[in-house]
Amino acid sequence: MLIADDQPLVRRGLSLILSPDPSFEVVGEAENGEQAVALAHRLHPDVVVMDIRMPVLDGVAATGQLARSLPGCRVLALSTFDMDEYVVAALRAGAYGFLPKDVSPEDLGAAIRTVHAGEAVVAPRLLTRLISTYVRAPRSTRPAAALADPGELTPREVEVWRLMATGLDNTEIADALEISLSTVKNYITSIFGKLDVRDRAQAVIAAYESGLVTARTDG
Template identity: 40%
Template sequence: MIRVLVADDEPLIRAGIKMILTSADDIEVVAEAANGRDAVELALRHTVDVALLDIQMPLLDGLSALAELGRAAPGIRVLILTTFGERDNVLRALRQGGAGFLLKDTAPGELIAAVRAAAAGKAYLSPTATRHVADSLAAEPAVSRGEEARRRISALTGRERDVLALLGEGLSNADAGRRIHMSEATVKTYVSRILAKLDCENRVQAALLARDAGLSA
Protein backbone atom coordinates (compact mmCIF):
# COMPACT_ATOMS: atom_id res chain seq x y z
CA MET A 1 0.00 0.00 0.00
CA ILE A 2 1.32 3.44 -0.96
CA ARG A 3 1.08 5.83 1.99
CA VAL A 4 0.38 9.40 0.90
CA LEU A 5 0.23 12.82 2.53
CA VAL A 6 -1.76 15.60 0.87
CA ALA A 7 -0.89 19.19 1.78
CA ASP A 8 -2.88 22.15 0.48
CA ASP A 9 -4.39 25.09 2.32
CA GLU A 10 -7.68 24.76 0.41
CA PRO A 11 -9.96 22.12 2.03
CA LEU A 12 -11.84 21.43 -1.19
CA ILE A 13 -8.61 20.73 -3.07
CA ARG A 14 -7.48 18.32 -0.36
CA ALA A 15 -10.83 16.57 -0.32
CA GLY A 16 -10.87 16.18 -4.09
CA ILE A 17 -7.35 14.77 -4.22
CA LYS A 18 -8.09 12.38 -1.37
CA MET A 19 -11.25 11.14 -3.07
CA ILE A 20 -9.35 10.45 -6.30
CA LEU A 21 -6.41 8.73 -4.65
CA THR A 22 -8.45 6.53 -2.35
CA SER A 23 -10.38 5.22 -5.35
CA ALA A 24 -7.21 3.26 -6.18
CA ASP A 25 -6.89 0.02 -4.25
CA ASP A 26 -3.14 0.42 -3.71
CA ILE A 27 -3.11 4.00 -2.33
CA GLU A 28 -3.95 5.20 1.17
CA VAL A 29 -4.07 8.86 2.24
CA VAL A 30 -2.70 8.66 5.79
CA ALA A 31 -2.35 12.38 6.55
CA GLU A 32 -3.56 15.80 5.42
CA ALA A 33 -2.07 19.22 6.12
CA ALA A 34 -3.17 22.80 5.55
CA ASN A 35 0.32 24.31 5.80
CA GLY A 36 3.90 23.36 5.04
CA ARG A 37 5.04 23.09 8.65
CA ASP A 38 2.37 20.52 9.50
CA ALA A 39 3.07 18.73 6.21
CA VAL A 40 6.69 18.08 7.19
CA GLU A 41 5.80 16.95 10.71
CA LEU A 42 2.98 14.66 9.58
CA ALA A 43 5.00 13.17 6.73
CA LEU A 44 7.71 12.16 9.19
CA ARG A 45 5.28 10.97 11.86
CA HIS A 46 3.26 8.78 9.49
CA THR A 47 6.25 7.50 7.48
CA VAL A 48 4.66 8.38 4.16
CA ASP A 49 5.94 7.16 0.81
CA VAL A 50 4.75 10.11 -1.25
CA ALA A 51 3.94 13.70 -0.23
CA LEU A 52 1.84 15.93 -2.47
CA LEU A 53 2.71 19.51 -1.61
CA ASP A 54 1.09 22.68 -2.86
CA ILE A 55 3.70 25.32 -3.62
CA GLN A 56 1.78 28.18 -1.99
CA MET A 57 1.08 27.32 1.65
CA PRO A 58 1.19 29.31 4.91
CA LEU A 59 3.87 28.95 7.60
CA LEU A 60 6.17 27.03 5.26
CA ASP A 61 5.79 27.02 1.49
CA GLY A 62 6.02 23.90 -0.64
CA LEU A 63 9.60 24.52 -1.77
CA SER A 64 10.82 24.96 1.81
CA ALA A 65 8.90 21.87 2.89
CA LEU A 66 10.50 19.95 0.02
CA ALA A 67 13.93 21.04 1.22
CA GLU A 68 13.22 20.05 4.82
CA LEU A 69 11.91 16.63 3.84
CA GLY A 70 14.94 16.13 1.63
CA ARG A 71 17.20 16.65 4.63
CA ALA A 72 15.12 14.76 7.21
CA ALA A 73 13.77 11.89 5.13
CA PRO A 74 15.24 11.69 1.62
CA GLY A 75 13.28 8.48 1.00
CA ILE A 76 9.99 10.39 0.89
CA ARG A 77 9.10 11.22 -2.70
CA VAL A 78 7.63 14.70 -3.19
CA LEU A 79 5.21 15.69 -5.93
CA ILE A 80 4.52 19.40 -6.28
CA LEU A 81 0.98 20.68 -6.87
CA THR A 82 0.80 23.90 -8.82
CA THR A 83 -1.22 26.13 -11.10
CA PHE A 84 -0.33 27.45 -14.52
CA GLY A 85 0.94 30.77 -13.14
CA GLU A 86 3.57 29.23 -10.84
CA ARG A 87 5.89 27.72 -13.44
CA ASP A 88 9.04 29.45 -12.22
CA ASN A 89 8.62 27.88 -8.79
CA VAL A 90 8.03 24.51 -10.43
CA LEU A 91 11.37 24.73 -12.19
CA ARG A 92 13.06 25.44 -8.88
CA ALA A 93 11.32 22.50 -7.24
CA LEU A 94 12.34 20.06 -9.95
CA ARG A 95 15.93 21.22 -9.87
CA GLN A 96 15.92 20.74 -6.10
CA GLY A 97 15.07 17.07 -6.43
CA GLY A 98 11.28 16.95 -6.44
CA ALA A 99 9.88 13.77 -7.96
CA GLY A 100 7.72 15.74 -10.36
CA PHE A 101 4.84 18.16 -10.52
CA LEU A 102 1.16 18.14 -11.30
CA LEU A 103 -1.20 20.90 -12.30
CA LYS A 104 -4.26 21.15 -10.07
CA ASP A 105 -6.53 20.43 -13.02
CA THR A 106 -4.73 17.14 -13.72
CA ALA A 107 -7.01 14.28 -14.77
CA PRO A 108 -7.73 11.74 -12.00
CA GLY A 109 -5.97 8.91 -13.82
CA GLU A 110 -2.84 11.00 -14.25
CA LEU A 111 -2.81 11.89 -10.55
CA ILE A 112 -2.95 8.23 -9.57
CA ALA A 113 -0.28 7.34 -12.15
CA ALA A 114 2.00 10.07 -10.81
CA VAL A 115 1.72 8.82 -7.22
CA ARG A 116 2.44 5.26 -8.32
CA ALA A 117 5.43 6.37 -10.36
CA ALA A 118 6.84 8.43 -7.50
CA ALA A 119 6.38 5.57 -5.03
CA ALA A 120 8.27 3.29 -7.43
CA GLY A 121 11.21 5.67 -7.35
CA LYS A 122 10.50 7.26 -10.71
CA ALA A 123 10.05 10.92 -11.47
CA TYR A 124 6.83 12.05 -13.08
CA LEU A 125 6.62 14.79 -15.66
CA SER A 126 3.39 14.67 -17.61
CA PRO A 127 3.30 15.79 -21.25
CA THR A 128 1.10 18.75 -20.25
CA ALA A 129 3.52 19.72 -17.51
CA THR A 130 6.45 19.34 -19.89
CA ARG A 131 4.92 21.87 -22.25
CA HIS A 132 4.46 24.36 -19.42
CA VAL A 133 8.08 23.90 -18.35
CA ALA A 134 9.22 24.34 -21.92
CA ASP A 135 7.27 27.58 -22.18
CA SER A 136 8.97 28.86 -19.04
CA LEU A 137 12.41 27.92 -20.27
CA ALA A 138 11.80 29.58 -23.61
CA ALA A 139 10.92 32.83 -21.83
CA GLU A 140 14.07 32.87 -19.68
CA PRO A 141 17.50 34.23 -20.62
CA ALA A 142 19.24 30.91 -21.14
CA VAL A 143 22.62 31.48 -22.76
CA SER A 144 24.79 30.45 -19.81
CA ARG A 145 22.39 27.73 -18.71
CA GLY A 146 22.28 26.33 -22.25
CA GLU A 147 26.03 26.34 -22.56
CA GLU A 148 26.41 24.42 -19.31
CA ALA A 149 23.75 21.90 -20.36
CA ARG A 150 25.42 21.32 -23.72
CA ARG A 151 28.76 20.83 -22.02
CA ARG A 152 27.28 18.19 -19.72
CA ILE A 153 25.47 16.22 -22.40
CA SER A 154 28.60 16.14 -24.58
CA ALA A 155 29.64 13.08 -22.53
CA LEU A 156 26.67 11.09 -23.86
CA THR A 157 26.69 8.76 -26.86
CA GLY A 158 24.41 9.48 -29.78
CA ARG A 159 21.85 6.92 -28.65
CA GLU A 160 21.91 8.26 -25.11
CA ARG A 161 21.22 11.72 -26.48
CA ASP A 162 18.24 10.32 -28.40
CA VAL A 163 16.81 8.86 -25.21
CA LEU A 164 17.50 12.06 -23.28
CA ALA A 165 15.63 14.09 -25.90
CA LEU A 166 12.58 11.87 -25.38
CA LEU A 167 12.84 12.38 -21.62
CA GLY A 168 12.72 16.08 -22.38
CA GLU A 169 9.35 15.51 -24.02
CA GLY A 170 8.08 13.86 -20.86
CA LEU A 171 7.72 10.40 -22.39
CA SER A 172 7.61 7.27 -20.27
CA ASN A 173 10.11 4.47 -20.87
CA ALA A 174 7.46 2.50 -22.77
CA ASP A 175 6.51 5.44 -25.01
CA ALA A 176 10.16 6.33 -25.63
CA GLY A 177 10.87 2.72 -26.56
CA ARG A 178 8.07 2.70 -29.11
CA ARG A 179 9.35 5.94 -30.61
CA ILE A 180 12.90 4.65 -31.19
CA HIS A 181 12.13 0.93 -31.51
CA MET A 182 13.65 -0.23 -28.22
CA SER A 183 12.25 -2.45 -25.52
CA GLU A 184 11.08 -0.73 -22.34
CA ALA A 185 13.80 -2.58 -20.40
CA THR A 186 16.49 -1.28 -22.76
CA VAL A 187 15.25 2.28 -22.41
CA LYS A 188 15.31 1.87 -18.63
CA THR A 189 18.95 0.80 -18.84
CA TYR A 190 19.77 3.83 -20.98
CA VAL A 191 17.98 6.16 -18.55
CA SER A 192 20.00 4.80 -15.61
CA ARG A 193 23.21 5.31 -17.56
CA ILE A 194 22.21 8.84 -18.57
CA LEU A 195 21.38 9.84 -14.99
CA ALA A 196 24.74 8.56 -13.79
CA LYS A 197 26.69 10.35 -16.54
CA LEU A 198 24.85 13.64 -16.04
CA ASP A 199 24.87 13.43 -12.24
CA CYS A 200 21.09 13.91 -12.17
CA GLU A 201 19.04 12.64 -9.22
CA ASN A 202 16.04 11.73 -11.34
CA ARG A 203 14.64 11.77 -14.85
CA VAL A 204 12.88 15.10 -14.29
CA GLN A 205 16.21 16.83 -13.75
CA ALA A 206 17.52 15.08 -16.86
CA ALA A 207 14.47 16.25 -18.82
CA LEU A 208 15.12 19.85 -17.77
CA LEU A 209 18.76 19.50 -18.79
CA ALA A 210 17.63 18.26 -22.21
CA ARG A 211 15.42 21.33 -22.55
CA ASP A 212 18.25 23.64 -21.48
CA ALA A 213 20.53 22.07 -24.08
CA GLY A 214 17.92 22.45 -26.81
CA LEU A 215 17.74 18.71 -27.54
CA SER A 216 14.89 17.58 -29.73
CA ALA A 217 13.89 14.09 -30.78
Protein backbone atom coordinates (compact mmCIF):
# COMPACT_ATOMS: atom_id res chain seq x y z
CA MET A 1 0.00 0.00 0.00
CA LEU A 2 1.14 3.52 -0.84
CA ILE A 3 0.02 6.61 1.10
CA ALA A 4 -0.13 9.94 -0.76
CA ASP A 5 -0.80 13.15 1.19
CA ASP A 6 0.90 16.53 1.21
CA GLN A 7 0.84 16.72 5.01
CA PRO A 8 3.62 14.71 6.72
CA LEU A 9 1.58 14.36 9.90
CA VAL A 10 -1.34 12.83 8.00
CA ARG A 11 0.93 10.42 6.13
CA ARG A 12 2.59 9.33 9.35
CA GLY A 13 -0.74 9.04 11.15
CA LEU A 14 -2.24 6.83 8.43
CA SER A 15 0.87 4.68 8.41
CA LEU A 16 0.77 4.25 12.21
CA ILE A 17 -2.93 3.39 12.08
CA LEU A 18 -2.57 0.79 9.32
CA SER A 19 0.85 -0.76 9.96
CA PRO A 20 -0.10 -2.80 13.07
CA ASP A 21 -2.51 -4.84 10.94
CA PRO A 22 -0.46 -7.75 9.52
CA SER A 23 -2.58 -7.76 6.36
CA PHE A 24 -1.35 -4.26 5.48
CA GLU A 25 2.13 -3.23 4.43
CA VAL A 26 2.88 0.43 3.78
CA VAL A 27 5.57 0.30 1.09
CA GLY A 28 5.93 4.03 0.52
CA GLU A 29 4.72 7.58 1.12
CA ALA A 30 4.29 10.41 -1.38
CA GLU A 31 3.80 14.13 -0.78
CA ASN A 32 2.14 14.97 -4.09
CA GLY A 33 0.40 13.30 -7.01
CA GLU A 34 3.41 13.29 -9.28
CA GLN A 35 5.49 11.51 -6.65
CA ALA A 36 2.63 9.08 -6.01
CA VAL A 37 2.52 8.07 -9.67
CA ALA A 38 6.30 7.65 -9.83
CA LEU A 39 6.42 5.58 -6.63
CA ALA A 40 3.47 3.44 -7.74
CA HIS A 41 5.30 2.54 -10.95
CA ARG A 42 8.38 1.63 -8.97
CA LEU A 43 6.78 -0.16 -6.00
CA HIS A 44 3.60 -1.59 -7.60
CA PRO A 45 1.35 -1.29 -4.51
CA ASP A 46 -2.03 -3.02 -4.59
CA VAL A 47 -3.76 0.06 -3.16
CA VAL A 48 -2.94 3.77 -3.09
CA VAL A 49 -4.61 5.82 -0.35
CA MET A 50 -4.73 9.13 -2.20
CA ASP A 51 -5.44 12.60 -0.86
CA ILE A 52 -7.38 14.56 -3.49
CA ARG A 53 -5.98 18.03 -2.87
CA MET A 54 -2.21 17.99 -3.30
CA PRO A 55 0.34 20.29 -4.97
CA VAL A 56 2.26 19.65 -8.22
CA LEU A 57 -0.30 17.08 -9.40
CA ASP A 58 -3.64 16.72 -7.61
CA GLY A 59 -5.15 13.41 -6.60
CA VAL A 60 -7.69 13.35 -9.44
CA ALA A 61 -5.03 13.72 -12.15
CA ALA A 62 -2.78 11.20 -10.39
CA THR A 63 -5.67 8.74 -10.13
CA GLY A 64 -6.36 9.10 -13.84
CA GLN A 65 -2.75 8.41 -14.71
CA LEU A 66 -2.64 5.33 -12.50
CA ALA A 67 -5.95 4.01 -13.87
CA ARG A 68 -4.52 4.19 -17.38
CA SER A 69 -1.00 2.95 -16.75
CA LEU A 70 -1.36 0.66 -13.71
CA PRO A 71 -4.95 -0.68 -13.74
CA GLY A 72 -4.05 -3.26 -11.10
CA CYS A 73 -3.16 -0.48 -8.67
CA ARG A 74 -6.45 0.60 -7.08
CA VAL A 75 -6.98 4.06 -5.64
CA LEU A 76 -8.92 4.88 -2.47
CA ALA A 77 -9.37 8.65 -2.47
CA LEU A 78 -9.61 10.69 0.73
CA SER A 79 -10.79 14.24 1.29
CA THR A 80 -11.05 16.57 4.27
CA PHE A 81 -14.27 17.96 2.86
CA ASP A 82 -17.48 15.95 2.54
CA MET A 83 -18.58 17.99 -0.45
CA ASP A 84 -15.28 18.25 -2.24
CA GLU A 85 -15.99 19.18 -5.86
CA TYR A 86 -13.46 16.58 -6.96
CA VAL A 87 -15.44 13.58 -5.71
CA VAL A 88 -17.23 12.96 -8.99
CA ALA A 89 -14.05 13.67 -10.95
CA ALA A 90 -12.09 11.20 -8.82
CA LEU A 91 -14.63 8.44 -9.39
CA ARG A 92 -14.66 9.17 -13.11
CA ALA A 93 -10.87 9.19 -13.18
CA GLY A 94 -10.84 5.64 -11.85
CA ALA A 95 -10.84 5.78 -8.05
CA TYR A 96 -12.37 2.65 -6.55
CA GLY A 97 -13.51 4.47 -3.44
CA PHE A 98 -13.91 7.84 -1.78
CA LEU A 99 -13.98 8.49 1.96
CA PRO A 100 -13.85 11.58 4.19
CA LYS A 101 -10.72 11.86 6.31
CA ASP A 102 -12.74 11.69 9.53
CA VAL A 103 -13.56 8.04 8.81
CA SER A 104 -12.80 5.66 11.68
CA PRO A 105 -9.66 3.49 11.52
CA GLU A 106 -11.89 0.40 11.38
CA ASP A 107 -13.88 1.75 8.42
CA LEU A 108 -10.69 2.82 6.65
CA GLY A 109 -9.23 -0.66 7.02
CA ALA A 110 -12.45 -2.24 5.77
CA ALA A 111 -12.52 0.15 2.78
CA ILE A 112 -8.94 -0.72 1.84
CA ARG A 113 -9.80 -4.42 1.88
CA THR A 114 -12.89 -3.78 -0.25
CA VAL A 115 -10.94 -1.76 -2.80
CA HIS A 116 -8.18 -4.37 -2.85
CA ALA A 117 -10.83 -6.96 -3.71
CA GLY A 118 -11.80 -4.87 -6.74
CA GLU A 119 -15.06 -3.55 -5.36
CA ALA A 120 -16.18 0.06 -4.90
CA VAL A 121 -16.68 1.83 -1.61
CA VAL A 122 -18.05 5.32 -1.02
CA ALA A 123 -19.14 6.58 2.39
CA PRO A 124 -22.98 6.54 2.27
CA ARG A 125 -23.35 10.02 3.73
CA LEU A 126 -20.83 11.37 1.24
CA LEU A 127 -22.43 9.75 -1.80
CA THR A 128 -25.91 10.96 -0.82
CA ARG A 129 -24.81 14.53 -0.19
CA LEU A 130 -22.56 14.59 -3.21
CA ILE A 131 -25.34 13.53 -5.54
CA SER A 132 -27.82 15.95 -3.98
CA THR A 133 -25.51 18.92 -4.39
CA TYR A 134 -24.15 17.83 -7.74
CA VAL A 135 -27.48 17.43 -9.51
CA ARG A 136 -28.82 20.75 -8.24
CA ALA A 137 -25.99 22.63 -9.95
CA PRO A 138 -26.92 24.34 -13.23
CA ARG A 139 -26.66 21.80 -16.03
CA SER A 140 -24.11 23.93 -17.86
CA THR A 141 -21.67 23.60 -14.95
CA ARG A 142 -21.70 19.80 -14.96
CA PRO A 143 -18.96 17.90 -16.74
CA ALA A 144 -20.10 16.26 -19.94
CA ALA A 145 -21.03 12.63 -19.39
CA ALA A 146 -19.66 10.08 -21.82
CA LEU A 147 -22.37 7.51 -21.18
CA ALA A 148 -23.68 4.73 -23.31
CA ASP A 149 -27.20 5.28 -24.63
CA PRO A 150 -29.55 4.39 -21.74
CA GLY A 151 -31.93 3.21 -24.47
CA GLU A 152 -29.78 0.11 -24.75
CA LEU A 153 -31.16 -1.03 -21.40
CA THR A 154 -34.26 -3.20 -21.22
CA PRO A 155 -37.29 -1.78 -19.33
CA ARG A 156 -36.49 -4.10 -16.41
CA GLU A 157 -32.86 -2.97 -16.32
CA VAL A 158 -33.99 0.66 -16.32
CA GLU A 159 -36.21 -0.06 -13.31
CA VAL A 160 -33.36 -1.76 -11.44
CA TRP A 161 -31.10 1.20 -12.32
CA ARG A 162 -33.73 3.65 -11.06
CA LEU A 163 -34.10 1.82 -7.74
CA MET A 164 -30.33 1.60 -7.36
CA ALA A 165 -30.07 5.35 -7.91
CA THR A 166 -32.65 6.07 -5.20
CA GLY A 167 -30.43 4.33 -2.67
CA LEU A 168 -31.84 0.80 -2.47
CA ASP A 169 -29.37 -2.04 -1.95
CA ASN A 170 -29.60 -5.33 -3.85
CA THR A 171 -31.83 -7.03 -1.28
CA GLU A 172 -34.25 -4.09 -1.22
CA ILE A 173 -34.37 -4.04 -5.02
CA ALA A 174 -35.13 -7.78 -5.04
CA ASP A 175 -37.96 -7.25 -2.54
CA ALA A 176 -39.38 -4.28 -4.43
CA LEU A 177 -39.45 -6.12 -7.76
CA GLU A 178 -40.24 -9.53 -6.23
CA ILE A 179 -37.28 -11.19 -7.92
CA SER A 180 -34.33 -13.16 -6.58
CA LEU A 181 -31.14 -11.56 -5.31
CA SER A 182 -29.10 -13.40 -7.94
CA THR A 183 -31.36 -11.98 -10.66
CA VAL A 184 -30.78 -8.47 -9.33
CA LYS A 185 -27.02 -9.04 -9.42
CA ASN A 186 -27.26 -10.25 -13.02
CA TYR A 187 -29.25 -7.15 -13.99
CA ILE A 188 -26.71 -4.88 -12.31
CA THR A 189 -23.80 -6.55 -14.09
CA SER A 190 -25.59 -6.00 -17.40
CA ILE A 191 -26.38 -2.37 -16.50
CA PHE A 192 -22.74 -1.65 -15.68
CA GLY A 193 -21.66 -3.09 -19.02
CA LYS A 194 -24.22 -1.22 -21.11
CA LEU A 195 -23.58 2.11 -19.36
CA ASP A 196 -19.81 1.56 -19.44
CA VAL A 197 -19.51 2.26 -15.71
CA ARG A 198 -17.37 0.32 -13.28
CA ASP A 199 -19.38 0.36 -10.09
CA ARG A 200 -22.49 1.41 -8.22
CA ALA A 201 -21.29 4.94 -7.48
CA GLN A 202 -20.70 5.65 -11.17
CA ALA A 203 -24.06 4.11 -12.06
CA VAL A 204 -25.83 6.40 -9.58
CA ILE A 205 -24.08 9.45 -10.99
CA ALA A 206 -25.04 8.33 -14.50
CA ALA A 207 -28.69 8.02 -13.47
CA TYR A 208 -28.80 11.62 -12.29
CA GLU A 209 -26.88 12.93 -15.29
CA SER A 210 -29.15 11.11 -17.72
CA GLY A 211 -32.26 12.53 -16.06
CA LEU A 212 -33.55 9.09 -15.08
CA VAL A 213 -33.90 10.38 -11.52
CA THR A 214 -33.71 13.88 -10.07
CA ALA A 215 -32.76 15.23 -6.69
CA ARG A 216 -35.54 15.93 -4.23
CA THR A 217 -36.10 19.62 -3.77
CA ASP A 218 -38.22 19.47 -0.64
CA GLY A 219 -36.80 20.10 2.81
